Structures are given as structure tokens and as C-alpha cells.
Amino acid sequence: MQSNHQKETYQAPNAGSKIIIVGGGCFGLSTAYSLALNKEKNYKVWVYDREQIPVRDAASNDISKVVRMDYGDERLCMELAIDSIEIWNQWNQERHEQRLPPVYHNTGMLVFSGEGELCENEKHSLRHIRAAGHDDWIEELNAEEIVSRYPYFETAVKNGISCAYYNKIGGWCNSAEAIKHIYNKCKDAGVQFVLGDEGCFTGLEIDKNNIRSVIGIRTKTGNTHLADRVVMCTGSWTSSVVNMHKQVIATGQVVIHFKPSEEIKQILNNLPVWFGDFSRAGFYGFPDNGDGIFKIAKHSTGYLNPRRGDNVSVPRTQSTNEGDTIPVQAVRDFREYLRKFLPLTDDLDITYSRVCWYSDSIDGQFIIGAHPDYDNLIVAAGDSGHAMKFLPMMGTRITEVIENKDTEYTRAWAWRKVVPRHGFYDRPILVDDNHTVRMVTSAELRSSKI
Structure with missing residues (x-):
């Protein structure tokens, strides 16, 4: 919670204030759009980023992200997700009128659990969804019903992953296209953008007479950009550019793609977004994205990439390390799990892999508030890998x-x-002087090579 000092020192910006948002990803663009719509306050909203939008190595620049309201005992997240889905549908209508493909795909979500019954987290999800009046969205499935509807999960059921429920509302979003969509909405609403070296944040500008007062930012070109309020929406880079007092940490999570044959695509033609005993194993996946790509990922403790000098973990991405794939052990983990869960992937080559970077908070909740070291700096961090579904809200x-x-x-x-x-x-x-974690080679991404 905020300290009494923060409550006393942080003041809302006045009408007409200039607000700089650092970061043009999910948090940054959504915030810019919301601020720009407030015509009564008439804020002057500026977004700074080091690249054109969507930024190549931002977590939000991806082919797919899960859209779900299934949040265990986190009622607020469930409600925020339901509100967001309503706007996702509005955006799809906007895109239809613009003759563009949808950004939200309502495939539903299939949530598996092992050991014969739903685990506690899934039970909490169902309880909150039903309490919100949406029992009609949920279908609980036993082993026979799973196999009847999804024959390709027969092996999973035989291996004990035999209990599931299907939530017919939810699915996935094309996150890169969604970022482009809200970026255009921001421009239409009057948000100003500074991108490239001039928009590349290098530090906060502090009032020389008051070390608690942030008066703007400095960028790579050496220029200072003044503002009445600064909002840091820098994703997994946040802890490396602002002192977050060890409340968030940049962690690398692994993602793979398959591109199966037409025959296998036909077999999987009714595949929804799935969570494969997620609370215990962490694996989840997506249906065909429309380009024949099936993405599978694992949410786990992840990898670190400590910076020399202070050991703060900093994202290591394919933008700066073009040949990076994922660690050898990660591929082994995927293959081992999928062999018992979805074995038709066993003979498929992994066509793409990457480490996707999160800003993990200690408790998995967002950290969005006034920074304790300053009177007028807001940080929006701690996405913890589950922010994109909330983009509209x-x-x-x-x-x-x-x-x-x-x-x-x-x-x-x-x-x-x-x-x-x-x-x-x-x-x-992820990578250190002793090379304790080795990235796989392209050859090792082929089927049955690890």
C-alpha cells in the first residue's frame, strides 16, 4: 500500500498538464489513449519510445496473447478482463468497418487439470465467474467428454490430465495488430509521439532545487524534454532504468512455434486456447493464428540476464542478439510435456523460438502507483506476463x-x-561467463533432436 508520505506528496496533475509516457507498449498506449480522451482535463499527452511502434522486442509485439477472465481468486482481474472483452468486440467491429481482420478471436479456452479433479485455482475461477452471473459460459468436462470433443487429447487423458472445463468466452488476441490499432487511435485522439533516438529514454530530469521533483526526461540525443508528470511504462526494462527497490525483476519466458501440415491442421481445427494443467506444469497454447502457426509457451520462474556491475536483470532479445533461440533444457521440457499431452507435435519441427521478457513482481500483481522516491513520477510495471488481455481497459x-x-x-x-x-x-x-545455459541450435529445434 502507499505510505502516508506518498499520499501527502503525490498530487493529481492539473488540467492542461503535459504528461510524458515513456514506453509505447500495452501499458503506455492504453494510458495515452485514456488520458487523451479526457477533454475536460485537456492533457497534453506525449509518448516516447526508442523504436517505431510496435517495438520489435516488446512483449506486446507478438502473434498471440491469451484473452481470459479465469483468474483464480483474483476477482478484480476477472472483472477487468470481462470489461476488456466487451471493448475487444467493439474494436473488432471498428476493424470490420475499416476492412481489417479482427484483433480478438473468441475461440474460448479449455482449462485442464490433472489428478482427476480441478485444482483449487481453477475451482476459484469457476466460483467467481459463476458469482458474476456467467454460469452459462462454463462447461465442465469429464475424461470421456474431453476425448469425444477433442480426440487429439486422448493421450493427455490417458496420462491423467483428465479433468477440464471450457469457457466459451475468451480466446486470444493478435497482440501486434492490437498495438497498431490502439496506436492509430492514440494518433487520432491527438497523442504526440517521439520515436527513435530522440525518444530513447536515458534518464529522469530532476529539479536541481528539489531532488524529489521529476521535471522531465533525457533522451539518447542528449536533449531534455520537460513535463508536469512522467509515467514510466517501460515493461521488462523498468527495473533497469528506474530503481524499483527489488519489487520487480526482468525474467525470460520461453515460446515456441510449430507450423504443421494441412492434415494436422485439419485434425486440430476446433482447438481452442488451452491451459495444460497450468497451475502445476505452466504450459499453454493457441490454435492456428491464421497463418498456420501454432504457438506454445510456458509460464515459469524464467531466466535472468544480470547486468554487469549491479546484477539487475536486463532483457536479452533477438533485436540485439539476433541468433538467440531458447535454452536446451527448455526444448527438452516442451518435448517431454507435449509427448504426453499432444503427441502429434512429436514429429514436428519447431519453426521459431524466442525468450519473451516479463516484468515479474514478487506477488504477481501489477505495481502501478507513485514512486516512493519522487513526488510526481508514476510507474506502471509488474505485468508478470498477464497484461495484454487488459489492453482496452x-x-x-x-x-x-x-x-x-x-x-x-x-x-x-x-x-x-x-x-x-x-x-x-x-x-x-540465461547467458554468463561460464555458459551454464546453452541456447539450442537450429538443428536441435527439429523433431526428436533433443
Whole structure:
């Protein structure tokens, strides 16, 4: 929660204030759009980023992200997701009128659980969804019903992953296209963009007479850009550009793609988004994205890439390390799991792999609030790998933080000091001097090579 000092020192910006947002990804663009729509306040909204949008190595620049309201005991996230889905559908209508493909694909979501019954997290999800009046969205499936509807999961059922439910609302979004869509909406709403070296953040500009007062930012060209408020929406880079007091950490998560034959695509033609005993194993996947690509990912503790000098983990991406794939052990983990869950992938080559970077908070919740070291700096961080589904609504909630409103969301996301559990920072290093983690070669991404 916010300290009393923060409550006393942070003030909402005045009408007409210039607000600089650093970062043109999910949090940044959604916030810019929300601020720009407030004609009463008439904010002057500027977004700075180091590249054209969508930024190549941003987590939001991807072919697919899950859209779900299934959030265990996190009722606020469920409600925010349901509100967002309503706007996803509005955006699809906008794109239809513009003769563009949809950004949201309502394939539904199939949530598996092992050991014969739903685990506690899934039970909590169903309880909250039903309490919100949406029991008609849910179908609980036993082993026979799973195999009857999805014959390709017969092996999974035989291996004990034999309990599931299907949520007919939800699915996935084409996240890169969604970023382009809201970027265009921002421009239409009057948001100003500074991209490239001039927009590349290098530091905060502090008032020389008050070390708590942020008065703007500095960029790669050496110029200073003044503002009445600065909002940091820098994703997994946040902890490497602002002192986050070890409340968030950049972690690398693994993603692979398959591009199966037409025959296999036909077999999987009714595949929804799936979570494969997610609470225990962490694997999840997507149907055909329309280009014949099936994406599978794993949410786990992830990898670190510590910076020399201070050991702060910094994203290592394919933009700066073009040949990077994923660690050898990650491929082994995928192959081992899929062999018992979806064995028709066993003979498929992995056509693409990457490490996707998250800003993981200690408790998995967003950290969106006034920074404790400053009176007028807002940080929006801690995406923890589950922010993109909220893109249409996220900026509305972040704007409430910027305007110092007291809501359930601003209280839940406020800056807090969380003590990490034992071993939180003890994660494998992606690349170090001892080469303890080795990336796979292209040959090793072919079927049955690891």
C-alpha cells in the first residue's frame, strides 16, 4: 500500500498538464489513449519510445496473447478482463468497418487439470465467474467428454490430465495488430509521439532545487524534454532504468512455434486456447493464428540476464542478439510435456523460438502507483506476463492512478514493499561467463533432436 508520505506528496496533475509516457507498449498506449480522451482535463499527452511502434522486442509485439477472465481468486482481474472483452468486440467491429481482420478471436479456452479433479485455482475461477452471473459460459468436462470433443487429447487423458472445463468466452488476441490499432487511435485522439533516438529514454530530469521533483526526461540525443508528470511504462526494462527497490525483476519466458501440415491442421481445427494443467506444469497454447502457426509457451520462474556491475536483470532479445533461440533444457521440457499431452507435435519441427521478457513482481500483481522516491513520477510495471488481455481497459485504470483516485484497483496496485519468498531471485542465468545455459541450435529445434 502507499505510505502516508506518498499520499501527502503525490498530487493529481492539473488540467492542461503535459504528461510524458515513456514506453509505447500495452501499458503506455492504453494510458495515452485514456488520458487523451479526457477533454475536460485537456492533457497534453506525449509518448516516447526508442523504436517505431510496435517495438520489435516488446512483449506486446507478438502473434498471440491469451484473452481470459479465469483468474483464480483474483476477482478484480476477472472483472477487468470481462470489461476488456466487451471493448475487444467493439474494436473488432471498428476493424470490420475499416476492412481489417479482427484483433480478438473468441475461440474460448479449455482449462485442464490433472489428478482427476480441478485444482483449487481453477475451482476459484469457476466460483467467481459463476458469482458474476456467467454460469452459462462454463462447461465442465469429464475424461470421456474431453476425448469425444477433442480426440487429439486422448493421450493427455490417458496420462491423467483428465479433468477440464471450457469457457466459451475468451480466446486470444493478435497482440501486434492490437498495438497498431490502439496506436492509430492514440494518433487520432491527438497523442504526440517521439520515436527513435530522440525518444530513447536515458534518464529522469530532476529539479536541481528539489531532488524529489521529476521535471522531465533525457533522451539518447542528449536533449531534455520537460513535463508536469512522467509515467514510466517501460515493461521488462523498468527495473533497469528506474530503481524499483527489488519489487520487480526482468525474467525470460520461453515460446515456441510449430507450423504443421494441412492434415494436422485439419485434425486440430476446433482447438481452442488451452491451459495444460497450468497451475502445476505452466504450459499453454493457441490454435492456428491464421497463418498456420501454432504457438506454445510456458509460464515459469524464467531466466535472468544480470547486468554487469549491479546484477539487475536486463532483457536479452533477438533485436540485439539476433541468433538467440531458447535454452536446451527448455526444448527438452516442451518435448517431454507435449509427448504426453499432444503427441502429434512429436514429429514436428519447431519453426521459431524466442525468450519473451516479463516484468515479474514478487506477488504477481501489477505495481502501478507513485514512486516512493519522487513526488510526481508514476510507474506502471509488474505485468508478470498477464497484461495484454487488459489492453482496452488498462489505461482507464492507470489514469485513475495518475489522477490520484481511490478505487479498488488503485489500492490493489499501489506501490508496496513485498518481501520476496525464499529463492525468488535464485533463477537460472540465461547467458554468463561460464555458459551454464546453452541456447539450442537450429538443428536441435527439429523433431526428436533433443
